[in-house]
Amino acid sequence: MIRLNNICKTYESKKVAKEVLKGVNCTIRRGELVAIMGKSGAGKSTLLNIIGGLLEATSGQYFLDDLDVTAMTRGTRDRFREQQIGLIVQDYALIGSLTAYDNIAMPLEFRNVPINLARKLIKEIALELEIAHLLSQKVHSLSGGECQRVAIARALIKQPTVLLADEPTGALDEQTEQKILELLQRLKQDNRIIVLATHSRDVANCCDRVLRISEGVLVSN
Numbered sequence: 696m697i698r699l700n701n702i703c704k705t706y707e708s709k710k711v712a713k714e715v716l717k718g719v720n721c722t723i724r725r726g727e728l729v730a731i732m733g734k735s736g737a738g739k740s741t742l743l744n745i746i747g748g749l750l751e752a753t754s755g756q757y758f759l760d761d762l763d764v765t766a767m768t769r770g771t772r773d774r775f776r777e778q779q780i781g782l783i784v785q786d787y788a789l790i791g792s793l794t795a796y797d798n799i800a801m802p803l804e805f806r807n808v809p810i811n812l813a814r815k816l817i818k819e820i821a822l823e824l825e826i827a828h829l830l831s832q833k834v835h836s837l838s839g840g841e842c843q844r845v846a847i848a849r850a851l852i853k854q855p856t857v858l859l860a861d862e863p864t865g866a867l868d869e870q871t872e873q874k875i876l877e878l879l880q881r882l883k884q885d886n887r888i889i890v891l892a893t894h895s896r897d898v899a900n901c902c903d904r905v906l907r908i909s910e911g912v913l914v915s916n
């Protein structure tokens with residue numbers, strides 16, 4: 696279970712401080728698929744990055760089960776992220792000069808997964824996401840929607856406790872979007888927590904719950 700207690704985030708620059716999150720409270724249970732909505736600049740990516748352990752909250756507490764993530768040192772938080780979090784960021788953060796296969800394999804290499812097992816896992820996920828025919832292609836030669844599916848595969852390959860997805864279907868056609876949503880619905884049944892940021896009503900309608908960020912706080916719809 697994720698518990699956020701009064702999470703605040705202020706971005707400080709030399710001239711101005713920008714208060715983006717002003718006391719976010721929520722609980723998300725395992726097995727839930729939750730959408731975060733809110734207008735551009737509302738703080739959706741900021742919140743996902745805090746949950747993903749990429750960004751530190753300015754104040755407040757964040758627990759995953761009984762782990763106090765906000766109290767972790769940077770090193771512990773990096774390990775926490777590696778072990779528990781699958782994050783699909785808004786710009787995918789793939790390595791263009793590597794093939795789709797090598798991008799997806801990265802989390803497995805990090806964990807020293809034997810090469811034969813890695814090959815099998817990658818093949819399975821690639822078939823599911825219909826990118827098996829693209830695995831040997833360099834990522835910079837793929838389309839936006841293809842990159843998006845490679846990024847989804849890379850996040851899923853390590854079977855994370857928490858899967859965070861920032862606009863995961865933004866670049867996909869309707870049919871592919873539908874398939875990905877079905878996949879997410881299957882994945883949440885494995886006692887996972889899935890949180891996605893989206894602008895799409897259709898995507899939000901497929902989720903169990905919609906939370907809306909407005910004026911720096913989270914309100915349930």
Ligand SMILES: Nc1ncnc2c1ncn2[C@@H]1O[C@H](COP(=O)(O)OP(=O)(O)OP(=O)(O)O)[C@@H](O)[C@H]1O
Nearest residue numbers: 706707713715733734735736737738739740741742
């Ligand atoms: N590193 C940063 N430094 C300063 N301000 C930032 C930084 N990152 C984000 N912001 C600002 O914080 C606010 C929230 O940004 P965020 O990316 O979380 O919004 P969002 O809800 O994800 O928007 P979108 O729907 O456009 O993706 C924005 O006004 C943005 O300009």
Ligand SMILES: [Mg+2]
Nearest residue numbers: 739740785861
């Ligand atoms: Mg965003």
